[in-house]
Amino acid sequence: MKAKYSVVVPVYNEQEAIPIFYEAICPVMDKLNEPYEIVFVNDGSKDNTLKVLEELADKNKNVKVVSFSRNFGQQAAIFCGFEYATGEAVVSIDVDLQDPVEVIPLMIEKWKEGFDIVHGKRLKRKGETFFKKITSKIYLKFLEMISGLKIPKDVGEFKLFDRKVIDTLKNMPEHERYLRGLTAWVGFKQTQVEFVRNERSAGVTKYSIKKLLKLAGKSIISMSTWPLTLSLKVGVLGCFASLVAFLTFVILACCGIVLPLTAWLFPFIALSVSCLLISNGISNVYLKKNFEESLNRPRFIVDKVINFLNE
Numbered sequence: 001m002k003a004k005y006s007v008v009v010p011v012y013n014e015q016e017a018i019p020i021f022y023e024a025i026c027p028v029m030d031k032l033n034e035p036y037e038i039v040f041v042n043d044g045s046k047d048n049t050l051k052v053l054e055e056l057a058d059k060n061k062n063v064k065v066v067s068f069s070r071n072f073g074q075q076a077a078i079f080c081g082f083e084y085a086t087g088e089a090v091v092s093i094d095v096d097l098q099d100p101v102e103v104i105p106l107m108i109e110k111w112k113e114g115f116d117i118v119h120g121k122r123l124k125r126k127g128e129t130f131f132k133k134i135t136s137k138i139y140l141k142f143l144e145m146i147s148g149l150k151i152p153k154d155v156g157e158f159k160l161f162d163r164k165v166i167d168t169l170k171n172m173p174e175h176e177r178y179l180r181g182l183t184a185w186v187g188f189k190q191t192q193v194e195f196v197r198n199e200r201s202a203g204v205t206k207y208s209i210k211k212l213l214k215l216a217g218k219s220i221i222s223m224s225t226w227p228l229t230l231s232l233k234v235g236v237l238g239c240f241a242s243l244v245a246f247l248t249f250v251i252l253a254c255c256g257i258v259l260p261l262t263a264w265l266f267p268f269i270a271l272s273v274s275c276l277l278i279s280n281g282i283s284n285v286y287l288k289k290n291f292e293e294s295l296n297r298p299r300f301i302v303d304k305v306i307n308f309l310n311e
């Protein structure tokens with residue numbers, strides 16, 4: 001039977017957290033009185049995660065498991081879960097109960113009201129260091145600035161998606177997919193429900209600083225071409241600044257203040273460097289075009305059609 005609701009859960013070395021999550025989510029989903037499935041995606045765990053999942057799947061047919069050949073990362077695991085999920089509404093959630101499962105019915109209510117994407121918005125983030133909170137804020141602000149997208153504040157991967165959004169996300173042809181960025185990119189009717197983020201139920205974070213930096217770098221490159229055009233902008237600015245400096249020197253000379261020869265060299269060196277940056281920037285503009293084409297993203301996404309035959 002096709003599920004009405006799917007819960008997609010990426011897991012990496014979570015043998016302790018999975019049983020706690022399972023005990024918490026089942027009563028919440030049972031209470032909805034509609035068919036549901038929990039799709040666990042085992043992201044190449046090295047501990048007993050797969051065994052724990054197999055045992056759960058054995059005793060409960062609502063539990064479905066997809067297992068990776070190695071660790072591909074949380075983003076890949078979530079998108080894989082979307083491929084396998086059959087629900088009309090699909091929730092993505094971490095396994096560590098930092099995102100409270102009790103919020104899912106509230107998200108479903110919003111979905112029933114007609115929203116296509118419901119973000120879980122964190123009011124408080126317990127158990128996270130000040131460093132993590134501040135760096136993630138700065139990073140998201142930067143990503144928003146360079147991508148030109150409106151990325152909702154204080155939301156993570158805990159979200160509900162309508163089937164049509166899942167199908168849209170599934171059809172994104174690019175390899176490197178970043179959920180927060182693409183959710184902002186696809187549009188549709190979006191809203192938020194608020195919650196207080198808990199501490200982890202068990203185990204430790206699976207994100208080392210190195211892994212976080214890698215994710216930040218990848219998401220910036222897949223959501224923005226701003227770094228590519230930076231040299232063009234700096235070059236044009238440099239040209240302008242060296243011209244202003246040159247003219248200032250000329251005016252000063254006319255007023256009788258003659259600067260030493262080394263000072264006169266400055267605008268010329270700056271001008272040459274700026275010209276190099278501009279030529280590099282022009283190449284990058286073409287590279288940018290190529291990059292955008294290679295992403296092969298749809299040029300638009302139609303939400304609804306009315307009075308057409310295949311409506």
Ligand code: UDP
Nearest residue numbers: 010011012043073074077094095205206207
């Ligand atoms: N996760 C994953 N693959 C990874 C890292 C994490 O599937 O390479 C899963 C992890 O098991 C958890 C979710 O992604 O369900 C979020 O990870 P975590 O709680 O460690 O991140 P944090 O909350 O510390 O940012």
Ligand code: MG
Nearest residue numbers: 094096098200
């Ligand atoms: Mg966590």
